[in-house]
Every structure is written in structure tokens, then in C-alpha cells.
Amino acid sequence: MNQWEVVIGIETHVQLSTQSKIFSGASTAFGAAPNVQACAVDLALPGVLPVLNKGAVECAIRFGLAVGAQIAPKSVFARKNYFYPDLPKGYQISQFELPVVVGGGVAIQLGQGENAVEKIVELTRAHLEEDAGKSLHEDFHGKSGIDLNRAGTPLLEIVTEPVMRSSAEAVAYARALHALVRWIGICDGNMQEGSFRCDANVSVRRPGQPFGTRREIKNLNSFRFMQQAIDYEVQWQIATIEDGGKIQQATVLFDPDSGETRAMRSKEDAHDYRYFPDPDLLPLVIDRDWVERTRATMPELPTAKRDRFVADYGLSAYDATALTAALEVADFYEAAVAVAGKASAKPCANWVTVDLAARLNKDGKDIGESPVSAAQLGGLVARIADNTISNNIAKKVFEALWNGEGSTADEIIEKQGLKQITDTGAIETLIDEVLAANAAMVAEFRAGKEKAFNALVGQAMKATKGKANPQQVNELLRKKLG
Amino acid sequence: MIARSLTELAQALAAKEISSVELTQLYLDRIARHNPQINAFVSLDAERSLAQARAADARRAAGDAGPLTGIPLAQKDIFCAKGWRTTCGSKMLGNFVSPYDATVIEKFDAAGAVNLGKTNMDEFAMGSSNETSFFGPVRNPWDTARVPGGSSGGSAAAVAALLAPAATGTDTGGSIRQPAALCNLTGLKPTYGVVSRYGMIAFASSLDQAGPMARSAEDCALLLNAMAGFDERDSTSLYRPREDYARALAAPACDQPLAGLRIGLPKEFFGDGCDPEVMGLVEAAIAEYRKLGAETVEISLPNMKLSVPAYYVIAPAEASSNLSRFDGVRYGHRAAEYANLDEMYSRSRAEGFGAEVKRRILIGAYVLSHGYYDAYYLQAQRIRRLIADDFVAAFRQCDVIMGPTSPGTAFKLGEKAADPVQMYLSDIYTIAVNLAGLPGMSLPCGFANGLPAGLQLIGNYFDEARLLDVAHRYQQATDWHRQRPAGLA
Numbered sequence: 001m002n003q004w005e006v007v008i009g010i011e012t013h014v015q016l017s018t019q020s021k022i023f024s025g026a027s028t029a030f031g032a033a034p035n036v037q038a039c040a041v042d043l044a045l046p047g048v049l050p051v052l053n054k055g056a057v058e059c060a061i062r063f064g065l066a067v068g069a070q071i072a073p074k075s076v077f078a079r080k081n082y083f084y085p086d087l088p089k090g091y092q093i094s095q096f097e098l099p100v101v102v103g104g105g106v107a108i109q110l111g112q113g114e115n116a117v118e119k120i121v122e123l124t125r126a127h128l129e130e131d132a133g134k135s136l137h138e139d140f141h142g143k144s145g146i147d148l149n150r151a152g153t154p155l156l157e158i159v160t161e162p163v164m165r166s167s168a169e170a171v172a173y174a175r176a177l178h179a180l181v182r183w184i185g186i187c188d189g190n191m192q193e194g195s196f197r198c199d200a201n202v203s204v205r206r207p208g209q210p211f212g213t214r215r216e217i218k219n220l221n222s223f224r225f226m227q228q229a230i231d232y233e234v235q236w237q238i239a240t241i242e243d244g245g246k247i248q249q250a251t252v253l254f255d256p257d258s259g260e261t262r263a264m265r266s267k268e269d270a271h272d273y274r275y276f277p278d279p280d281l282l283p284l285v286i287d288r289d290w291v292e293r294t295r296a297t298m299p300e301l302p303t304a305k306r307d308r309f310v311a312d313y314g315l316s317a318y319d320a321t322a323l324t325a326a327l328e329v330a331d332f333y334e335a336a337v338a339v340a341g342k343a344s345a346k347p348c349a350n351w352v353t354v355d356l357a358a359r360l361n362k363d364g365k366d367i368g369e370s371p372v373s374a375a376q377l378g379g380l381v382a383r384i385a386d387n388t389i390s391n392n393i394a395k396k397v398f399e400a401l402w403n404g405e406g407s408t409a410d411e412i413i414e415k416q417g418l419k420q421i422t423d424t425g426a427i428e429t430l431i432d433e434v435l436a437a438n439a440a441m442v443a444e445f446r447a448g449k450e451k452a453f454n455a456l457v458g459q460a461m462k463a464t465k466g467k468a469n470p471q472q473v474n475e476l477l478r479k480k481l482g
Numbered sequence: 483m484i485a486r487s488l489t490e491l492a493q494a495l496a497a498k499e500i501s502s503v504e505l506t507q508l509y510l511d512r513i514a515r516h517n518p519q520i521n522a523f524v525s526l527d528a529e530r531s532l533a534q535a536r537a538a539d540a541r542r543a544a545g546d547a548g549p550l551t552g553i554p555l556a557q558k559d560i561f562c563a564k565g566w567r568t569t570c571g572s573k574m575l576g577n578f579v580s581p582y583d584a585t586v587i588e589k590f591d592a593a594g595a596v597n598l599g600k601t602n603m604d605e606f607a608m609g610s611s612n613e614t615s616f617f618g619p620v621r622n623p624w625d626t627a628r629v630p631g632g633s634s635g636g637s638a639a640a641v642a643a644l645l646a647p648a649a650t651g652t653d654t655g656g657s658i659r660q661p662a663a664l665c666n667l668t669g670l671k672p673t674y675g676v677v678s679r680y681g682m683i684a685f686a687s688s689l690d691q692a693g694p695m696a697r698s699a700e701d702c703a704l705l706l707n708a709m710a711g712f713d714e715r716d717s718t719s720l721y722r723p724r725e726d727y728a729r730a731l732a733a734p735a736c737d738q739p740l741a742g743l744r745i746g747l748p749k750e751f752f753g754d755g756c757d758p759e760v761m762g763l764v765e766a767a768i769a770e771y772r773k774l775g776a777e778t779v780e781i782s783l784p785n786m787k788l789s790v791p792a793y794y795v796i797a798p799a800e801a802s803s804n805l806s807r808f809d810g811v812r813y814g815h816r817a818a819e820y821a822n823l824d825e826m827y828s829r830s831r832a833e834g835f836g837a838e839v840k841r842r843i844l845i846g847a848y849v850l851s852h853g854y855y856d857a858y859y860l861q862a863q864r865i866r867r868l869i870a871d872d873f874v875a876a877f878r879q880c881d882v883i884m885g886p887t888s889p890g891t892a893f894k895l896g897e898k899a900a901d902p903v904q905m906y907l908s909d910i911y912t913i914a915v916n917l918a919g920l921p922g923m924s925l926p927c928g929f930a931n932g933l934p935a936g937l938q939l940i941g942n943y944f945d946e947a948r949l950l951d952v953a954h955r956y957q958q959a960t961d962w963h964r965q966r967p968a969g970l971a
Contacts, residue, residue: 081806
């Protein structure tokens with residue numbers, strides 16, 4: 001394995017979240033009965049013509065800005081000609097020689113914690129095109145059914161340079177891209193519904209040698225499958241070459257059941273798509289004004305936000321990265337900090353990335369559905385910071401908030417009498433009682449058993465139902481026993 | 483009544499001299515009598531036509547009539563019309579009933595015009611003789627052994643035989659102008675983008691343009707007023723303020739109505755290749771224009787000779803892709819038997835398309851193929867640019883360009899059918915206009931051996947109103963356009 005270098009490039013079809021299709025007014029909503037969302041244009045009736053949806057262009061501009069690419073002032077729609085029953089016109093309107101987005105890059109994080117390094121995956125281009133319909137091969141007694149609801153759905157095809165060197169890098173890129181397109185609001189990211197589909201071009205070579213022949217793994221719709229498919233493909237290619245075979249350029253499919261990739265078609269049956277500029281559409285002209293107007297509506301991007309979290313809140317890069325994995329999480333976090341105070345930025349980060357994340361995960365909820373709001377969480381963290389409650393009690397309060405037992409942390413603390421006891425006199429009285437009732441433990445401690453001390457602290461905390469400040473209890477106990 | 487102009491018909495309707503229902507019936511009766519011989523119409527639906535006529539009469543009674551309300555018009559079978567079989571002259575669409583209206587049809591409906599029926603045409607508008615139609619050739623009313631020209635041959639023959647007062651056509655390389663010339667009609671191909679292509683079955687998208695075919699420039703202006711206009715459903719439609727294309731025609735006739743007009747005569751139009759008799763008629767027409775006050779200047783369109791080869795790369799390239807949708811999957815002809823998907827495609831298309839359509843699909847697929855694209859398609863696009871530049875330069879020296887529409891008069895059925903190149907050359911004077919996107923007209927300018935000849939007028943971009951005026955002044959001074967074929971009582 002060591003003497004082989006893996007080379008991966010990825011093409012991703014991102015379904016753009018516009019209301020209507022890229023060249024017609026039909027709805028793009030998922031899940032309607034077959035063919036009810038296909039209008040005359042989508043059906044390619046004789047005489048119909050495409051009209052470009054500006055919203056799709058807007059999405060492409062947003063993406064270009066997010067990855068630092070060049071937004072082409074003029075790009076051209078071209079026809080990709082081939083016959084297939086779910087391609088009603090006999091051609092797909094795409095972009096070929098002049099795509100709308102050129103260059104740019106996506107930052108990925110490799111490794112964890114202290115060992116994390118950042119790598120930029122350079123993009124070749126991103127272009128607008130229309131999706132095809134779906135062929136349904138079941139339930140038609142040996143025939144195929146065609147559903148054209150998806151035909152004409154806007155896609156942005158994002159193509160990387162062949163710069164990834166392992167399945168882990170490929171998956172890190174796919175995840176980062178997935179987060180980014182959702183972050184900038186151009187894609188719902190729903191992989192089950194096909195909103196985000198990746199093709200991986202994989203080849204292997206001896207380091208320093210020219211690129212090997214690639215095989216393209218089509219339609220990877222989960223990160224796990226992507227990893228498995230690439231790993232299998234790499235092993236297969238190495239084994240094939242080491243057995244004296246040659247890799248033939250091919251398109252392959254990954255079968256999740258067998259964990260193998262299988263050739264679908266070879267280069268010999270590759271289509272000549274006979275691309276030419278679509279005479280029904282004018283060149284797409286995007287002036288600077290349009291780009292600037294779009295820029296003004298862009299959210300702060302993940303990497304910029306991450307750097308700001310590190311600089312402003314003193315977070316570790318690890319925490320900052322976790323908090324900027326999705327825009328909703330970052331927004332939640334900042335809203336919580338706004339209530340808790342900047343001094344509590346670090347504990348807020350812990351609460352969001354650890355406690356809240358675990359609780360959400362347990363109930364299978366998104367952060368957008370969290371029963372505990374950012375303001376509620378911020379209010380809770382503020383009470384820890386000002387010593388009103390301990391961390392342990394805070395977990396109880398959090399659970400109470402989750403269950404809707406009160407509208408604020410303060411209300412729950414008040415109602416359930418969870419306020420920390422900080423009155424030294426009261427705690428001293430309590431400790432005296434605990435010492436008197438546990439003479440045996442006191443003796444053990446005096447005999448040198450440190451464990452007995454902890455048991456005494458536990459007794460004291462229990463006596464206060466956890467409300468005593470543990471620090472204080474510790475100090476006073478030592479003093480009394482010392 | 484049947485030979486009256488659109489303006490005269492509108493007056494008759496307004497004066498209650500005749501109702502739209504009566505007028506429509508009059509034409510339907512003539513069609514029933516003569517269409518079996520001429521074969522100008524491929525689809526008729528008297529019920530629908532008369533229903534529209536009744537609606538038009540009601541509209542007129544309600545005081546809501548426009549210049550075309552109640553007037554029957556023949557529609558080239560390339561326009562989708564809701565509820566009408568729309569075939570484009572092909573077996574492929576022999577069973578296709580359109581569920582929607584083309585913008586042109588919608589506009590005529592809104593104007594209250596009556597759809598009299600769908601006219602025959604070369605299959606998918608590919609042809610210059612109307613012989614490639616699946617529904618059989620159309621015969622020229624001036625000599626039924628001869629072709630009417632194409633591809634709008636059915637429309638031309640219908641109007642010439644007085645089976646309709648006027649008709650629509652489409653022009654990709656001369657398909658309005660050439661049949662107009664061969665049938666003694668006035669036809670106008672507007673500037674590309676003036677009339678919406680939505681619902682007009684595409685042959686070559688960057689060249690196709692719809693326009694009127696009628697008996698006079700005046701009638702053409704009325705029709706263009708109804709047809710033209712920006713359409714948001716056609717991205718290549720041009721947004722322009724509305725204009726009245728008939729605005730110049732009302733000026734009273736006078737001795738020298740065209741004083742100051744500069745007519746450009748391209749030397750490439752007046753060399754070899756044109757029937758001398760036709761050329762004589764064209765030159766006589768130009769002499770008439772001088773009498774009307776115009777002056778002539780010799781100009782040159784040096785790249786014109788490249789227009790036919792460039793056209794026969796670009797048009798088939800676009801057509802090969804445009805016709806891919808006819809695959810037998812969703813509508814149209816599907817082979818009765820096939821073993822698999824590839825066979826369903828190949829058989830359906832082999833059975834559904836005629837020889838000329840297949841030839842152009844093959845040429846188109848070839849010139850777009852990997853390795854040939856640059857040499858053919860890109861090169862043809864460069865030539866196209868040069869041709870357009872020639873016209874831009876020419877219009878610095880003149881206001882309109884004139885020459886023959888067609889190198890000859892109507893030829894005999896079958897005469898050129900076996901020789902595609904000869905057929906292609908019959909559009910030698912018209913094709914450059916489509917490549918440049920300019921407006922062009924053909925108007926009757928006399929007869930050679932009893933057959934009509936056409937004078938072609940080419941205008942600068944958006945100069946339709948001027949072209950119509952220039953044609954109208956000639957028609958005020960001559961009566962070639964009033965001549966009718968004999969023997970169609």
C-alpha cells in the first residue's frame with residue numbers, strides 16, 4: 001500500500017433549493033405523485049422553450065462567492081445530447097465550455113485535536129444544469145415507468161481537481177461541501193432524497209508518476225458508502241495492477257450489500273454528447289452589480305466564523321470547528337453566549353457541543369427543534385458562572401428545561417430550590433453534624449485513609465441535596481479535620 | 483368576397499355585409515371543393531372554426547371587434563394549437579393533438595381571428611417544394627403540375643387558391659419568401675426575435691422565425707401587428723416597444739413616394755445562377771422603384787456565396803438536437819414492435835421520419851461530433867458572423883436591399899426531389915437573411931411563362947415597417963399582386 005498513491009477527484013450534483021425548476025415554472029417539491037409536477041416544458045412537448053430561473057443563477061453566485069471562485073461574467077448553456085427515456089428532450093441543458101463558476105476551493109480539516117491540519121481542495125468549476133427524470137423499473141411487469149417530476153430540477157455540478165489522496169480526504173471534502181451548501185442556503189442537503197450526490201474519480205499511481213487510469217464511481221449518496229466504495233476501488237485497482245492487469249477507464253457503481261464496485265460501462269460505450277451552445281437560451285451575463293448585491297446577502301462563512309470564534313471567544317480550534325459545522329449550531333451558540341456573557345463563551349461551547357448535542361442525539365432532534373432555546377441555555381450557563389448553581393445541578397436544570405418544567409433556568413432554580421448554599425456558617429453547621437454522625441469515617445481519615453475524606457464530602461453534599469458549593473465543602477472539611 | 487383584402491373583409495364584417503360564420507363557411511366550402519386537388523390543408527375542424535366564428539360575431543355584436551376579429555386565417559401546421567392535431571408535416575406527429583397554444587395562435591385567438599385549418603408543409607419545415615410532407619405534396623394553384631415552394635407550401639397554395647384570405651408561415655432559410663414568390667403572394671420574415679417561437683415546432687432555433695403570408699403588404703402589416711411582440715416564454719424574443727407596422731401605409735399615394743430611398747443591389751444577386759426571365763422581371767421592378775423616386779446603389783455581400791454551405795451545417799446541427807425529443811416515449815409515433823429500448827428508438831424514428839429529415843439529422847449529428855465540431859460547426863458560425871457583418875456594412879450605403887427571391891419560378895413536382903443540392907440551391911438568395919437575422923420580404927413582380935416571380939426586399943434590423951411601406955408603394959403602382967390563378971372557381 002505504501003508504494004501506491006491514491007488520486008481522487010469528486011463531482012457533486014447539488015440540487016438547488018429553488019421553488020421552481022431551472023427552465024420552467026413547475027414546482028420542485030419532493031415526493032409528489034409521479035408526473036404531476038411536470039409541465040409542458042418538462043415534458044418536452046413540441047414547440048416549448050426553456051426560460052432560465054434567476055433563482056438558480058443566484059445560488060450559483062452564492063456558491064462562487066463562498067468558495068472564493070471567479071463568477072464568470074458570461075457563461076453559456078450547452079446541450080448535452082443523448083437518448084434516454086427519462087431525458088425528455090433527448091438532450092440535457094448544461095454548461096460545457098463556459099461554466100458560471102471557475103476555480104475556488106473548499107477547506108477541509110484532516111486529523112483531530114492538536115494534530116489537525118487544514119487542506120484546501122481546489123475546485124475546477126461549478127456549472128448549472130437540469131436534472132433528468134427517474135426511470136422506475138419496479139411494478140411495471142417487465143416494462144419501465146418514467147416519472148418526470150425531477151426533470152428540470154436545478155443542479156449545480158461542482159467539480160474538484162484530482163487533489164484528494166485518500167478516502168478520508170474525499171469524505172472530509174464531501175462533508176465540508178455538504179455543510180457549506182446548506183450553510184449558504186442553496187441546498188437542503190437531503191442525501192436520501194438525492195439532493196446531494198457525489199461521483200468519485202479514483203486512480204492509483206506510484207508517487208511521482210503521471211496519473212493512472214481512472215474509474216468513476218457514480219451516485220454515492222452517503223458518506224459511509226463513499227468511504228467504503230473508494231477503499232474497495234483502491235484495493236481492487238492496486239490488486240489488478242499488481243497482478244499484471246491494466247485499469248480500463250470505466251464508470252462503476254457501488255453495491256452497498258456486497259461492498260464492491262462493479263463496472264457499468266466502459267470507455268468504448270462512452271457517448272459522444274455532441275455538445276453545442278443551446279440556441280434557445282442567450283448567454284448568461286452576470287454583471288458586477290448582481291454579484292455585489294448577492295454578496296451583501298451572504299452569511300459569514302464557516303471558516304471566517306471559526307477564526308472569529310477562536311479570536312473573540314478564546315475557543316480552541318477544535319471547539320470552534322465543531323460549532324461551525326452548521327450555521328444553525330453556530331447561530332445557536334452565539335445566541336447563548338449573548339445571554340450568558342462573553343466570559344462564559346467556553347462553558348457555552350461545552351454545553352452546545354457536548355450536553356446539548358448528546359441530548360439532541362438521544363431524541364433524534366435537530367438543533368432547530370431543540371426544546372431548550374439558546375436564550376434558555378445562555379441563562380443556565382450564566383447561573384453556573386455566578387455560582388448560583390453547580391455544574392451538577394445545572395444538568396438537572398437543563399433536563400427540567402428540556403422537559404418544559406419552566407421557562408427559564410432562574411424559574412426552575414427558584415421553584416425547585418436548587419440555589420447553591422454558599423453561607424459558610426450554614427455549611428459549617430452541616431459539616432459538624434456530618435462529622436458527628438460519621439465518627440468511624442473520621443477515624444479512618446485520621447488513620448491516613450484519603451478515601452474516607454471523599455466519603456465525608458459525599459455525605460456533606462448529600463445532606464444538602466447537592467446544593468452546597470463543593471469547593472467550599474472541601475475547604476471547610478479540611479480545615480475542621482486538619 | 484373571397485378575393486378581398488383583410489381590410490376589405492373587416493369592413494364587410496363591420497358593415498354586417500357578411501358574418502364571420504358565413505365568411506368562414508364560404509372558405510370551408512371552397513376548401514372542401516379544391517383541397518383534394520391542391521392538398522393545402524392537412525387538418526380541418528369545421529366545428530372548431532365555426533365556434534370561433536360565432537364567438538367573433540358575438541364579440542363584434544358586443545362592440546369589441548379589432549381589425550382581425552372574425553377573419554379566417556390558415557395556420558401552418560408547425561404551430562401548436564390546443565385541441566388541434568399538430569403534425570409538422572410528419573408521420574412522427576400524425577397522432578399528436580396539442581394540449582397547448584403557441585404564442586402566435588394565442589395572439590390570433592385574442593385578436594378574434596378564426597383558425598380555418600392547419601396547412602401542409604415540408605416535414606419539420608425541411609424542404610423547398612413541400613414534397614417532403616408525410617401528407618403528400620401540395621400543388622401550385624398556378625400550375626398543379628408544379629410545386630408551391632416550401633416549406634410553407636400549404637399556406638402559400640391556400641392563399642393563392644383563395645382557400646384562405648391569409649396565412650401564417652415560418653421561415654428558416656426562405657420558407658415564407660420562396661413559396662410566396664412561387665405562388666404570387668406577399669410574405670414577410672421578420673427580424674429574428676420579433677415574433678415569439680413559443681409553441682412553434684423548432685427546426686433550427688437560431689434561424690426560425692414566423693411571419694405572415696398574404697396577398698398584399700397591407701395585409702401582411704395587419705397580421706404582423708397581431709403576431710409580433712415580446713414573449714417571456716421565449717428567451718430569444720426581443721423586448722421592444724409596441725409598434726404599428728401599418729403606420730406608414732396610410733400616407734396618400736403620390737408621384738414619388740419613395741424619394742430619397744436608397745436601394746442596395748448586391749452584385750452577388752445579379753450574376754449567374756438566376757433564370758434570365760426572372761431576372762428581367764426583377765430588374766423591371768427595380769426600374770419601377772426608380773420611377774417611385776428611389777435611387778439604386780451597387781453594393782457587395784462578399785460572403786454570400788458561403789451562406790448555403792454554412793446554413794447546411796448550422797440548420798441540420800440544431801435540427802438533429804431539436805428533433806431528439808421525438809423518441810416515441812411520451813407522444814408521437816412509436817413502433818409497434820421492438821425488442822429493447824434501442825430498438826424502440828431506432829424503429830420509431832426510422833418509421834416516423836421521412837428521408838429528408840433523416841438526411842439532416844445525420845448531417846447535424848455528424849457536424850457536431852467530437853473531432854468535427856471545430857471544422858464544421860464553429861467554422862459555420864464564423865461564416866455566419868462574416869455574413870451578418872457584410873449586411874451591416876451594406877446598410878451604411880443603403881436603406882433596403884433588393885434582388886430576386888428565388889432563382890427560378892415554380893418547378894415541376896419531382897424535378898429536384900432526387901437532387902438535394904439542387905433543391906438546397908433554390909434558397910440561395912434567402913438563406914443569408916436568416917443567418918444574419920434580418921427581416922426580408924417577397925412580393926410579386928410579374929410572370930415568366932405564366933408563372934409568378936418574386937422580388938425580394940431585405941431590411942435592416944427591426945425595419946419591418948419600412949419594408950412594408952416600400953412594398954406597399956410598389957403595390958400601389960402595379961397590379962402583379964392582384965393576379966389570380968385561373969381554373970379554381
